[in-house]
Amino acid sequence: MLKKVFATLTATVLAASMLAGCTDNESASSGGSSESKDGKVTITTVRTLKDDTKFRDGEDLNNNPITRWSEKELGIKWKTLWTAPNDEQYHNKIRLALSSGQKLPDVFKVSDGQLINDLIRSGKVMSVDEAIEKYASPRLKKIYEQFPEAFYPATVDGKRYGIPRFSGGNGSDSLLWIRKDWLDKLGLQPPKTIEDLEKIMDAFVNKDPDGNGKKDTIGLTLASKNGLATWLADGSFIFGAYGDYVPGSWSKGEDGSLVYGSVQPSMKKALEKLNEWYKKGCLDKEVGILDEQTAIESFVAGKSGIISAPPWAAGWPITDALKNNPGAVVEPYPLPSGPGGKIGRRGEGLVTGMFLFSKDFKHMDKFFQYLDEAYAYVYNDSKYFKYGLAEGYDYVLKDGKPVYDDKQIPGGRIDPGAYFITEAIPTVPYMLYDLVEELYTTKRQPKNAYEYTRIVALGESFMKAATIVNEQNQYRIENEFTGPPTKTMQKRGEFLTKMERETFANIIYGRAPLSAFDEFVKKWEESGGKEITKEVNEWYQSVKKAK
Amino acid sequence: MQSAVNVKKQTATLEVQKTPKRRGTWQLHAMLLPALAIVFIFQYIPMFGLVMAFQDYEPWLGFLHSPWVGFEHFKTMFEYEDARQVIWNTLVISTLKIIFNLGVPLTFALLLNEVYMMKFKRTVQTIVYLPHFLSWVILGGILIDMLSPEGGIVNRFLSLFGVQPIFFLGDNDWFRTVVVVTDIWKECGFNTIVFLAALTSINPSLYEAAIVDGANRWQQTIYITLPSMLPIIIVVGTLSLGNILNAGFDQILNLYNPLVYKTGDIIDTYVYRVGLLNGDFSYATAVGLFKSIISFILVVIGYRLAYKYANYKIF
Numbered sequence: 001m002l003k004k005v006f007a008t009l010t011a012t013v014l015a016a017s018m019l020a021g022c023t024d025n026e027s028a029s030s031g032g033s034s035e036s037k038d039g040k041v042t043i044t045t046v047r048t049l050k051d052d053t054k055f056r057d058g059e060d061l062n063n064n065p066i067t068r069w070s071e072k073e074l075g076i077k078w079k080t081l082w083t084a085p086n087d088e089q090y091h092n093k094i095r096l097a098l099s100s101g102q103k104l105p106d107v108f109k110v111s112d113g114q115l116i117n118d119l120i121r122s123g124k125v126m127s128v129d130e131a132i133e134k135y136a137s138p139r140l141k142k143i144y145e146q147f148p149e150a151f152y153p154a155t156v157d158g159k160r161y162g163i164p165r166f167s168g169g170n171g172s173d174s175l176l177w178i179r180k181d182w183l184d185k186l187g188l189q190p191p192k193t194i195e196d197l198e199k200i201m202d203a204f205v206n207k208d209p210d211g212n213g214k215k216d217t218i219g220l221t222l223a224s225k226n227g228l229a230t231w232l233a234d235g236s237f238i239f240g241a242y243g244d245y246v247p248g249s250w251s252k253g254e255d256g257s258l259v260y261g262s263v264q265p266s267m268k269k270a271l272e273k274l275n276e277w278y279k280k281g282c283l284d285k286e287v288g289i290l291d292e293q294t295a296i297e298s299f300v301a302g303k304s305g306i307i308s309a310p311p312w313a314a315g316w317p318i319t320d321a322l323k324n325n326p327g328a329v330v331e332p333y334p335l336p337s338g339p340g341g342k343i344g345r346r347g348e349g350l351v352t353g354m355f356l357f358s359k360d361f362k363h364m365d366k367f368f369q370y371l372d373e374a375y376a377y378v379y380n381d382s383k384y385f386k387y388g389l390a391e392g393y394d395y396v397l398k399d400g401k402p403v404y405d406d407k408q409i410p411g412g413r414i415d416p417g418a419y420f421i422t423e424a425i426p427t428v429p430y431m432l433y434d435l436v437e438e439l440y441t442t443k444r445q446p447k448n449a450y451e452y453t454r455i456v457a458l459g460e461s462f463m464k465a466a467t468i469v470n471e472q473n474q475y476r477i478e479n480e481f482t483g484p485p486t487k488t489m490q491k492r493g494e495f496l497t498k499m500e501r502e503t504f505a506n507i508i509y510g511r512a513p514l515s516a517f518d519e520f521v522k523k524w525e526e527s528g529g530k531e532i533t534k535e536v537n538e539w540y541q542s543v544k545k546a547k
Numbered sequence: 548m549q550s551a552v553n554v555k556k557q558t559a560t561l562e563v564q565k566t567p568k569r570r571g572t573w574q575l576h577a578m579l580l581p582a583l584a585i586v587f588i589f590q591y592i593p594m595f596g597l598v599m600a601f602q603d604y605e606p607w608l609g610f611l612h613s614p615w616v617g618f619e620h621f622k623t624m625f626e627y628e629d630a631r632q633v634i635w636n637t638l639v640i641s642t643l644k645i646i647f648n649l650g651v652p653l654t655f656a657l658l659l660n661e662v663y664m665m666k667f668k669r670t671v672q673t674i675v676y677l678p679h680f681l682s683w684v685i686l687g688g689i690l691i692d693m694l695s696p697e698g699g700i701v702n703r704f705l706s707l708f709g710v711q712p713i714f715f716l717g718d719n720d721w722f723r724t725v726v727v728v729t730d731i732w733k734e735c736g737f738n739t740i741v742f743l744a745a746l747t748s749i750n751p752s753l754y755e756a757a758i759v760d761g762a763n764r765w766q767q768t769i770y771i772t773l774p775s776m777l778p779i780i781i782v783v784g785t786l787s788l789g790n791i792l793n794a795g796f797d798q799i800l801n802l803y804n805p806l807v808y809k810t811g812d813i814i815d816t817y818v819y820r821v822g823l824l825n826g827d828f829s830y831a832t833a834v835g836l837f838k839s840i841i842s843f844i845l846v847v848i849g850y851r852l853a854y855k856y857a858n859y860k861i862f
Contacts, residue, residue, distance in 0.1 A: 099606045114826045122607030216697075225804050285696045288717050289804035294691065490827040494820050495629045498812070501805035509717075509806070527627075 041363050042077040044105045045421055048090045049083035054414045056393070065390035066419035073384060074373065076366050078421070081105055091115055098122060104358040107367060107421065109165055111353030116154050117484035120161045125356045127159045131364035137372040139379070143428055147350055150429075152543040153482045154354040162354030163371070165422060169429025172310045172348040173476060174234045175468050176336070177318060179305040180329040182209035191336045194241050194273070197306075201282040204305040210325075219282035221304040223295035224505065228274075229261075229346040232317075233295040234308045235274070237335045240344020240477060242269040247504070249346065250481035250536055257537050258480055262500050263521045263529065271517060274508045288505040300324055308335075311433075311465035315458065332465035334472055347476030350429050355421075374426050380448055388449025389416040389425075395449050404452040415453065425450065433470040440467045483543065486535035492528030499523065600833040620833035630817070630834065637813040637838075640794040643727045645787045649780065652735045656742035657768065672743070676736030687801025690729060691716060722807040729802075730795060738783060745779040746772070781857040788849035792838045814838050 047061070055064065061080040070076045084090035091112045097104060098115075104124055110116050119125050132144065144150070147164070154162030178190065183200070186207050191197040201219025203209070210217055222228070222235045229236035229246040236246040243266020245251055245259075253259035261267070277283050284290060284298055296317045298304040302325035307313075311332070318330050337343045357364065376382035377389065387402035388395035393416045395402045396409050406413045417425035436455050438444065440463040446452040455463060485493060503520040506512035595610070600620055602613040624630045655675070662668045678686075693700050696712040706712065715725045753771050762770065796815035803811040814834060822831025853859040 095606055099609055101609075118606050121605075124607070285712075285714065286691075286717065288806040289691070294688075485826055490825055491623065491830070492627075494817075494825050494827075495627060498629065498805070498808055498820075502808050505805040 040071065040075045040077055041366050042079055043107060043361075043363060043366065044079045044081055045107045046081050046090075046093070046105045047083055047109065047421065047423060048087055049085065051085055053418050056411065056414065061419065064419045065393055065416050069384060069390075070370060074366065074369055076363075076370055087111060094119075098124070103360075104356075106358050106361040106363075107355055109353050109355050109421075109423070110162075111165075113153055113482065113484040116162065116354055116356065117156070119356055120154065120156045124359055125161055126359045126361060127161050128163055128357065128364070129160050131368070132160070132163075135365040135368040137368065139375060140368065140372055143375075147429060149480075149482070150350045153351065154356070155543045158542070158545055162356050164351040165353045165355060166427050166429055167348055167350060167352045168427050168432050169350060170348060170433055170469055170473055170476065171427075172231055172312070173345055173469050173472075174232075174237070174308045174310050174335075175465055175472070176237075176333045177307050177309055177313060177330050177465075178333055179204075179209070180331040181327060182305050184329075185209055185211075190331075190333045193336050194238070194338050197336045198277075198282075201277065201306070202280065205281045209305060210302060216303060218284055218298060218304045219306055220277070221295055221299040221307040222283055222287050223290050223292045224287050224508070225289055225291040225501075227501065228504065230292055232292040232309050232313070233290075233299075234346060236346035236477070237308055237344065238273060239267060239270040240346075240475065241336065241338030241342055242266050242273075243342070244344060244477065246344065246346045246477045247500070249477060249479040251477055252480065258533070258540050260524075260529065260533060260536075261477075262504075263524050268514060268517050271504060271507045272514055275510055275514070278508050279510060283508075288509060302328060311462050311469055312458075314462040314465055318461070330461075332461065332468055334468050335475065343472065343475040344477050345472070345475055347478035349479060349482060351482075370421075371426070374420050374422060375428075378426060378428065378431070378450060380450065385449075388453075394453055402449065404446070404449055404457075406457075413453070425454070430470075430473070433466045436463050436466040437470045440464060481536050481540070483536075483539045486532060486539065488528045488531040488535055492532070496524055496528060496532075499527075597832065597836055599829050600836045602829055604829040604832075606828075616829075620830045621837065623830060624834055624837065629812075632809070633812050633814050633817040636810060637792055637794045637815075640723055640726055640799075640811075640813060641791045643723065644730055644794065645784070645791065647727055647731050648734060648738060648787065649784055651731050652738035653742055653776075653780065655735065656739050656746060657772065659739070659743065660746045661764075672736070672740065675739055678733040679736050681733070683795075683797035683801045686729070686733065687798075690725075690802065694725065716802060717804065717806040719807055719810045722803070722811045726795070726798060726802065726811065730798060741779065741783060742776065745776055749775045778857040778859055781853050782859050785846075785849035785853040785859070789842050789846040791845050792842050 049061065061067075061083065062078065067078050070078060082093065084093055091110065094104075094108065094110060095115060095118075096102075098119060104119075110119065132141070136144065143166075144164075147166070150164035150166065151160045151162070153164075154160060176191070178200075182188075182204060183190065186203045186209060188200055188203060189196070191200055197220075204217055204219045206215070208215065208217070221233050223230055223233035224235065227248045228234075229239065229248050239246045239261075243264060245261035245264040245266055247262040247267065249261045250258045251261055253264075274283070278287065284295070284304070287295075296307065299307045300317050300320045302321065309317075314332075321330060322328050335343050335345055357367070361367075373382060373384065377385040387397070388404070391397060392409065392411075393414045394409075395404050397403070398408070403409075404413075415425075420426065432454065435451065439446065439451065439455055446456045499520060503512065503516055507514060507516055598610050599613075601615060601617055602610060603616050604610060604613045659668055659671060662671075694702070694715040696702055696714045696717075701715070702710075702712045713721060715721045749772065753775070754767055757767050757771055792814060794813040794815070796813070796819070799811060799813050799816050800819070803816065815838075818831045818834050818838075821827050821834070850860075
């Protein structure tokens with residue numbers, strides 16, 4: 001909520017500065033890349049810097065173990081021109097720089113699809129096709145060939161303009177977290193199918209699992225205010241159990257073209273179920289007005305027995321639930337299957353944004369060298385980061401052996417990965433959870449700082465959950481439309497989303513009959529949905545053609 | 548005729564008297580300059596941005612080079628039912644707010660005025676004014692808890708009287724009521740203070756005369772207090788007219804949800820979603836501009852009425 005309010009504030013400022021957009025002065029406030037006499041290259045960048053990023057005394061983004069390493073070993077001096085505390089403000093600042101004709105930094109990340117497109121069409125960023133061919137290491141090329149879709153957000157007219165910042169791939173995919181102590185108390189087995197799940201929920205509602213003598217518990221915690229397929233208290237698995245589509249996503253239809261999930265006939269069955277569950281008291285009475293943050297309250301308070309959330313939920317909010325309810329045991333379980341044996345879940349996208357490059361940037365070779373070295377650490381064959389990223393930060397040497405325990409590192413552990421321009425230790429989709437699965441199933445000890453800090457330090461519960469998510473990878477339903485909003489989306493998207501959320505909420509609450517869904521589909525098509533589908537597929541064809 | 552001449556003479560002499568006084572006040576006027584500069588830079592210059600409403604605005608072209616589309620966006624606005632719906636919602640919510648934000652504080656001020664225990668009066672005044680300092684972001688969270696159909700304090704209280712739990716924030720029939728009531732709860736303290744101040748300025752001899760004539764408390768209120776308060780009531784009402792299309796962005800944004808879009812979505816939240824979340828800057832500007840024009844017309848009408856009926860004039 002705070003974010004939104006902030007966004008409006010910045011929007012006002014933005015509007016005020018639109019005037020500046022007409023002056024086309026190439027103000028030189030942001031210095032370009034240059035080569036100094038000693039052969040070192042200075043590269044300018046900008047980035048978000050979250051408030052909780054830690055630095056050792058006296059260090060900052062321009063002076064830390066990673067920048068020192070990069071300058072000494074690779075001859076790259078990084079100059080961070082400015083930072084913003086969150087993506088919204090960051091994007092607004094970039095947008096401002098664009099509309100006021102300022103010079104863009106050499107390298108910068110953008111995760112807003114519209115802004116990426118605006119930047120490309122403004123002609124101020126460089127196409128990267130040639131640079132990848134010439135400078136990308138075999139390792140990087142292989143990853144890029146493996147995930148060609150990752151380039152789609154920054155592909156225009158068959159040319160690629162950005163280098164993807166990969167996500168964990170399945171890092172934020174969800175699974176079920178269930179109160180194991182409730183299951184045990186009521187003598188129930190974990191659910192295999194939606195039917196099992198219904199029986200469990202029924203018991204959770206009616207058999208007083210918390211033993212307080214009151215009928216005050218619910219079965220499933222859901223967030224529906226911002227759509228039913230979301231990052232926490234996710235309801236997408238219910239839709240996935242009845243068809244190949246989840247709400248709000250564009251997936252491949254039967255003929256191979258992209259279709260919009262929310263208007264597919266399989267939605268109906270899931271909505272009917274949700275309505276049934278609501279009537280039986282399995283869901284929060286207020287489910288229609290709960291967003292992700294408010295929805296989890298019922299689970300944290302010990303009023304709800306099941307929540308669908310990603311593996312990282314083991315840290316938050318599951319720990320909060322354990323703290324609040326002494327004796328509570330929360331265990332991760334695979335998603336249940338629907339009547340036809342179907343399972344499906346909302347899949348996180350491949351990328352969290354793109355790196356773009358000013359068209360005046362001359363040192364793509366250096367950029368790729370740096371990126372490759374960062375990836376070398378992930379693949380554990382770096383000649384620079386043998387035990388970890390920096391001694392005294394994420395490990396210490398004791399008798400010539402690395403120690404990763406927080407308590408043994410003076411001043412506590414700090415993750416220098418956050419200092420990379422990738423803003424974290426880089427990832428390759430699916431790689432992390434593959435590694436988790438290996439560590440968890442073989443009980444192998446962590447070999448390096450990466451394995452220790454990114455996996456083992458997060459705990460048993462996380463490892464188990466990530467393993468389960470990884471085992472259900474074939475059920476991912478990803479949003480395949482990663483381009484900027486289309487023309488009709490800009491005009492009508494707002495209305496269509498509003499109509500969708502309104503209709504779904506009313507059906508769940510039983511305020512509208514199930515047939516309201518058919519009316520919604522018809523109206524959706526008539527009020528712009530048809531055009532949007534056409535535009536989305538035009539986009540899809542155009543990016544697929546690109547190399 | 549004669550009187551007009553007299554008036555002119557009088558003002559003329561007044562001016563003559565005043566002129567020497569004005570000399571040497573330029574320093575004081577100069578102090579106004581920074582304020583004027585700020586208003587010009589931050590209020591007037593950004594107004595050029597309004598041309599976006601008549602263009603297909605592209606950020607990297609700026610509005611000097613974006614293509615013109617004339618009234619296209621305004622046409623779109625009235626073509627679709629969602630825009631008409633939000634305009635209607637905005638009007639209903641803000642009209643209700645204006646009416647109750649005059650009525651409630653006025654009644655409250657009159658009642659409080661009858662209290663003679665100074666300490667009690669002051670305390671009540673402060674308590675009523677206090678919610679004004681909380682932001683809607685905070686209140687939104689508190690209200691969702693308070694109005695919850697399950698265990699929310701309001702519904703628990705109602706259940707004492709055998710009322711079935713009401714889903715205040717998720718019910719189209721209740722949402723507007725909630726918006727208006729919570730807004731009054733938050734903001735009525737300010738107007739109460741304005742009205743209390745006006746009450747103290749009524750000449751006590753009027754009441755003394757009324758008492759001599761045998762008027763009781765009720766009659767005193769009807770025949771003396773209310774007529775004396777009329778100008779300030781009109782002024783407060785006029786000022787709120789300008790806000791008729793501001794139904795409260797912060798408040799609605801923090802309270803509304805898909806279940807109540809039908810009655811709760813207002814122009815500002817709509818513009819926010821279209822412009823910022825969907826990136827259709829031009830259309831959002833067009834809707835915003837439409838809103839400003841209507842507000843401007845209402846303010847002008849308001850001032851005319853205020854001058855006519857209460858002899859209140861700003862310029």
